[in-house]
Amino acid sequence: MSALAHVAGDPAVSPAPPAPETKKRGWTAYLLLLPGVLWLGVFFILPLVQLASVSLQSRYPGFPGYYYRDLNFENYVSALTDYAPHFARSFLYAGLATFFAFVVAYPLAYAMAFKAGRWRNLMMICVIAPFFTSFILRTFAWSQILADEGPVATVLNFLHLLPGGNIINTPLAVVAGLTYNFLPFMVLPIYASLERADPRVIEAGGDLYANGFTTFRTITLPMSMPGVLAGTLLTFIPAAGDFVNMELLGPQQGKMVGNVINDQFLAVPGGYPVAAALSFTLMAAILVMVFLYVRRFGTEELV
């Protein structure tokens, strides 16, 4: 995910020069790695192992955090049957949001890379800056902007473009919120890979009598694929696990899997095992999708 690094690093870092193989060997590497690996071991791997063991225990109707010590696969059966619609909605909404974010982000990234000139740093700041107003505040702002008496619903209703009559508390609002919230994660990697592309290669397309669209389709887009790949992953993964957009913008019924996990953990007594099984299923599903996706479209730039 080297494109990811450009999210914060300065974008003008040139690609690595052809490094001669002079890499050192020795114990120093392990010493350098040790603290970080220990941290990830204790606060990432260990919790996942614990989560896995909880997901195999029976529901204990009492104080949260205590379980029957047994082995039980029912939580997974429940996760895959009772909550299948929630998984489907999560992946559908996250997929739609990823698609819309791509459509919206690409022209912005393209303009930043090729058209912005001396404004490009300012545009970069504009993309990142909204992050600092808490994302909950911004999502709440959307809930008011999209509200029934709000400007968007009023205009769309006036034009008779809104069959249901409202946006807020519908899946549409959820997809809109997800698209908005993860948009910078789509823009920055695409920008990073376009910025590294040589504009002369794109010019060459025009010189060879390709029209604008052909040049874009056969030259620009393929050159930006590493960024598109990183961007879609960085948008899809958090969107699929999100519950805040659904909570603040979505309907009362028909929640996403993130909401179920959150409620089972924090609101339902004895909900830990089912929530753990749901979490694990979500993680496994995402890892499988990421793996297939990277194998299908991946380049060596990723990972």
Added chain:
Amino acid sequence: MATMTPPTTTPPPTADQSPAYRPSTAKRAQLWLANHFAILTAILVLLYLFLPVAYTFAFSFNDHGKTNIVWQGFTWEHWQDPCGVPGVCESLVTSLQVGVISTIVATVLGTLMALAMVRYRFRGKAASNLLIFVPMATPEIVMGAALLTIFVQGFSNIGVNLGFTTIVFAHIMFCLSFVVVTVRARIQSLDPRIEEAAQDLYASPMQTFWKVTFPLILPGIAGAAMLAFSLSFDDFIITNFVSGNESTFPKFVYVASRRGIPAEANVIGFSMFVIAVLLVVGAQVLASLRASTPRK
């Protein structure tokens, strides 16, 4: 810093009129639109990105009663006393403390890891790579849930209860991978021959690192630290799982959103936005000033 050919010199790829050809006004408008399509769309997208920020700003002046939802009149009141609502400034202070501590620890640990990953060959490199990548590909809710299960069981036995400490532990963890990839990209972009030259000139490995390598990767480290801080400061999902009764700013806003967010939170949210923009713009100006000063 090495830059590529400035793309401003590139003629737009769609412009392809021959001088003999005189297009009609409609045709010219069409061409103009085609040429400026990307930039016009970009401006629209930026406006879209800022729309909720503008809403937050506007409603920080709302003279609201119980809920800050309907516009009721203009007031400076909330800007004069942003801490006027109980809990809001306490949660902001907690967020800033968590952010600073997690950023420092994650940046140090991540930079060490990045150095090891780029500069050394060792057994277990592929596994380390995976260990760094997987946390970024794991939804926050899964990490939060997993952390909660160990924090309520194992950690409470050794005296660590849900609260400030557990938030910091969690934030360091999820910032770490992002620091590693950011710093790693910077180290990879360095020419290793610069370091070899230092060694040829009889610099010790320590001298080489502190006098040559470290200053060169510092921009990458600074970028990584900024990223870590913003990830930590804006995190809600993981924090919500591991915070117990402790409240961070995003958690305060989320809890308040059920009964209406007080305008004081808008004041603080918008101020953080302004401060961040000023810091970033300041850093950019400083960097460009330094770049334009001739080196001795």
